[in-house]
């Protein structure tokens with residue numbers, strides 16, 4: 292082969308090598324771009340996945356300054372990784388604004404729920420501090436128990452007792468006698484190993500009574516705690532359908548000497564009281580009473596609080612609808628069509644329930660009862 296031919300071959304070979312290198316560079320760049328876009332979407336999808344959720348401002352970050360929590364509650368990352376099979380998607384049981392919740396088995400044999408706050412959820416750090424601080428001191432069978440935590444660098448994990456049957460929102464809005472065992476959201480499948488069939492009337496009342504008892508406990512503490520985010524997805528149900536109030540990320544503790552606490556508006560649209568609409572930035576127990584009343588109406592009717600209900604062809608808010616139905620003595624028409632109609636569903640039971648719900652959702656705070664009175668009324672209502 293002469294020199295000219297060799298030169299041509301060398302040029303072709305160099306051309307191929309350069310092309311391959313260029314192609315590889317382009318592929319790597321594209322991959323990075325896709326990964327970055329996915330990550331950015333994730334940052335955005337967390338808050339957007341719950342567009343009705345109004346968290347508090349993230350202006351201050353009480354992270355490392357407040358690591359004085361009980362060191363006995365600290366659980367190592369190795370243990371949590373092992374217990375969740377390295378945070379396997381197959382063990383995800385919940386998806387909140389600030390991260391996923393996994394079902395996990397600790398080496399002690401205990402089954403627990405592990406909430407892993409997304410490191411990009413700056414706001415989540417505040418929630419973590421608030422939740423840890425508040426929950427670790429509470430003891431009541433209608434309040435979810437916190438068992439431990441892990442915090443290091445940007446990693447924040449909370450460990451709770453595992454509440455088997457998921458949240459009330461799923462039971463109210465994703466039930467059918469043939470419910471499938473997984474629920475697909477935009478990113479993962481959430482596994483459940485039971486069938487959700489529509490809740491009977493007595494079970495709905497039992498759940499509502501449990502929430503009322505839990506709230507009564509919180510408001511009755513020496514320094515009352517206002518939950519500020521009472522809603523169906525924050526009510527977890529155990530195997531006996533006993534309610535456990537969860538998610539204390541927005542909770543505020545009141546000083547004994549004060550009747551309220553000044554804070555940023557927070558909560559979830561549909562459950563927030565009318566005074567927030569008027570610009571009030573104070574929270575007191577009556578805020579929870581209102582959200583609880585909305586939860587009662589949602590539980591009896593199966594209507595989501597943030598969606599309008601049709602009444603005589605007009606769209607009307609859930610609370611106004613309940614009030615109108617009560618005024619017209621048509622409370623029975625409010626009943627969720629999925630409620631199994633066993634013989635003996637007492638009319639007076641539904642009427643009294645709706646009456647209590649309407650009291651709790653009074654427009655003015657002074658018209659709403661306090662939780663001890665609500666508990667008394669609910670415990671003595673006919674079933």
Ligand SMILES: Nc1ncnc2c1ncn2[C@@H]1O[C@H](COP(=O)(O)OP(=O)(O)OP(=O)(O)O)[C@@H](O)[C@H]1O
Pocket residue numbers: 341344384385386387388389390391392404406435451452453454455457458524525527537538
């Ligand atoms: N202790 C637990 N046991 C079993 N499941 C749980 C537990 N804690 C949370 N979950 C599940 O994970 C879901 C997400 O919980 P999380 O508190 O993170 O968010 P959320 O309250 O549903 O949403 P948001 O953060 O928007 O208010 C819950 O709705 C519930 O289904």
